[in-house]
Amino acid sequence: MTPCAVTTGFFTLGKCGQMAVAGCPGCGRALCADHIAEGGLCPECAASRNQFGHPASAAAYRRRRYRHSSSSAYQDTLWYTSFDAFDRAAFDPHAGADQDYLDDGDDALVDS
Amino acid sequence: MTGHRGHRAAYIAFDRFPSAKGSAVHIRHMAAELFERYRGGLLCVLGGPDLPAYQREGDVEIVRFTEVVPNLLDRAQAFSAWVAEQLAPYHDTLELCHVRDPWSALPALGTGARLVYEANGLPSIELPYAWPHVAPTTLDKVRELEGHCLTAAGAVVVPSYVIKEAVTARGVEPDRVVLIPNGADPVPADLPRPAAAPGRYLIYVGAVQPWQGVDVLLRAFARLADLPDLTLVICSSVAPSRTRRLRGLAERLDLRTHWEHMLPHDEVAAWLTHAELSVAPLTATPRNLEQGCSPIKVWESMAAGTAVVASDLPVIREVLGDCGRLVPPDRPAELARAIRVLLEYPDLGRELGERSRGRVRGWQHARDQLSGVYDRVTAH
Numbered sequence: 001m002t003p004c005a006v007t008t009g010f011f012t013l014g015k016c017g018q019m020a021v022a023g024c025p026g027c028g029r030a031l032c033a034d035h036i037a038e039g040g041l042c043p044e045c046a047a048s049r050n051q052f053g054h055p056a057s058a059a060a061y062r063r064r065r066y067r068h069s070s071s072s073a074y075q076d077t078l079w080y081t082s083f084d085a086f087d088r089a090a091f092d093p094h095a096g097a098d099q100d101y102l103d104d105g106d107d108a109l110v111d112s
Numbered sequence: 113m114t115g116h117r118g119h120r121a122a123y124i125a126f127d128r129f130p131s132a133k134g135s136a137v138h139i140r141h142m143a144a145e146l147f148e149r150y151r152g153g154l155l156c157v158l159g160g161p162d163l164p165a166y167q168r169e170g171d172v173e174i175v176r177f178t179e180v181v182p183n184l185l186d187r188a189q190a191f192s193a194w195v196a197e198q199l200a201p202y203h204d205t206l207e208l209c210h211v212r213d214p215w216s217a218l219p220a221l222g223t224g225a226r227l228v229y230e231a232n233g234l235p236s237i238e239l240p241y242a243w244p245h246v247a248p249t250t251l252d253k254v255r256e257l258e259g260h261c262l263t264a265a266g267a268v269v270v271p272s273y274v275i276k277e278a279v280t281a282r283g284v285e286p287d288r289v290v291l292i293p294n295g296a297d298p299v300p301a302d303l304p305r306p307a308a309a310p311g312r313y314l315i316y317v318g319a320v321q322p323w324q325g326v327d328v329l330l331r332a333f334a335r336l337a338d339l340p341d342l343t344l345v346i347c348s349s350v351a352p353s354r355t356r357r358l359r360g361l362a363e364r365l366d367l368r369t370h371w372e373h374m375l376p377h378d379e380v381a382a383w384l385t386h387a388e389l390s391v392a393p394l395t396a397t398p399r400n401l402e403q404g405c406s407p408i409k410v411w412e413s414m415a416a417g418t419a420v421v422a423s424d425l426p427v428i429r430e431v432l433g434d435c436g437r438l439v440p441p442d443r444p445a446e447l448a449r450a451i452r453v454l455l456e457y458p459d460l461g462r463e464l465g466e467r468s469r470g471r472v473r474g475w476q477h478a479r480d481q482l483s484g485v486y487d488r489v490t491a492h
């Protein structure tokens with residue numbers, strides 16, 4: 001039996017593991033009956049296509065949209081315009097504290 | 113995302129989730145309360161290796177921000193814009209957003225839903241530790257942004273009195289700030305000893321930033337070299353690459369140490385249970401003194417019935433009360449002496465452990481308090 005390779009769980013993640021009945025045409029992973037989403041895709045591929053048409057265009061889409069959406073997406077985006085190049089330079093990767101001590105990357109902003 | 117059903121609630125955090133860190137335990141329980149109340153919802157968090165960009169778990173949809181943006185402030189900005197897009201389909205149905213940081217609060221405020229801001233830390237205080245070149249003028253802007261988000265929230269939830277004061281100093285009316293201490297669920301008494309555990313050991317659990325004081329603990333442990341068969345176990349919540357320097361220090365000091373990295377949360381309890389003592393050597397930095405924290409490792413040590421030796425800081429007093437041994441921060445000799453006394457009088461340690469087990473409240477208690485906050489915020 002080929003087990004379903006979709007990641008499941010909330011706090012503890014694992015593979016679904018139910019018997020696969022198909023493969024995702026997008027990424028090829030094995031899918032059980034419960035995890036076949038629209039178009040026969042895995043949930044992840046289906047979600048990214050629904051939103052962006054094609055996964056590869058997602059990042060570009062987001063950047064483009066961001067630049068054109070200062071008022072449409074949400075009003076408060078204006079807050080970020082107060083941070084100029086000088087403010088931002090302090091947050092370049094090489095400006096971080098000793099890498100050995102930095103927290104694990106992305107969530108180093110706040111760690112309780 | 114799939115949008116076939118309108119979410120009524122969203123939990124948004126500029127944190128990787130799940131992860132081995134204490135913040136993930138917190139998110140787990142707070143988000144569970146939110147999603148139980150609204151029969152599902154949308155969780156927007158940071159992605160990472162092995163974390164899918166999209167998951168559906170029953171009525172909960174999980175979306176993870178996966179774009180690589182090297183500059184932290186640019187990344188926060190891109191995250192805010194991404195969150196705004198995730199929330200856009202639900203403007204008509206969203207009733208409540210729960211956030212942990214300003215980067216999440218900004219797009220949440222744009223939805224018109226009620227906002228609960230859970231302030232476990234404040235970037236204007238925290239940022240300079242990881243980003244030493246940040247200018248005071250930049251921090252002023254961050255502080256202003258924080259104030260904007262905190263004052264716009266229907267309620268601000270904090271884990272300690274210390275941070276409550278920092279939040280009210282940013283203009284939030286005190287009666288809108290609600291103290292909800294962290295919890296820790298009781299640890300079963302018969303948890304088997306981890307196979308890799310050395311005979312007798314002290315334990316440190318957590319991350320390794322300088323303000324955690326792990327180097328102070330290593331220097332203290334060097335003064336206990338005469339104690340036979342005693343090992344120091346460091347359960348790091350971050351990757352081995354981040355502990356390289358501390359492991360180097362341990363080697364130079366010729367210490368008996370055992371390192372575990374990024375243990376799954378459910379394995380940490382067994383390590384805590386079988387330790388002689390748990391040590392929380394936080395340093396006396398403004399980060400710990402003014403912003404505070406509510407170190408989940410201390411709560412979890414208490415729940416495991418293991419005596420805690422910790423730095424004498426207001427945030428620690430709040431948690432431990434008289435159920436632990438407090439020592440002056442940043443003083444290896446004093447820390448070593450306190451550890452030695454507790455090891456020499458094991459009855460004392462056992463008694464502290466038993467009392468601290470009784471002092472801890474389970475997460476359900478914190479969830480019930482949060483539920484009361486949701487009642488209040490959505491009532492008017």
Ligand SMILES: [Zn+2]
Binds near residue numbers: 026029043
């Ligand atoms: Zn796929």
Ligand SMILES: [Zn+2]
Binds near residue numbers: 004
């Ligand atoms: Zn499956």
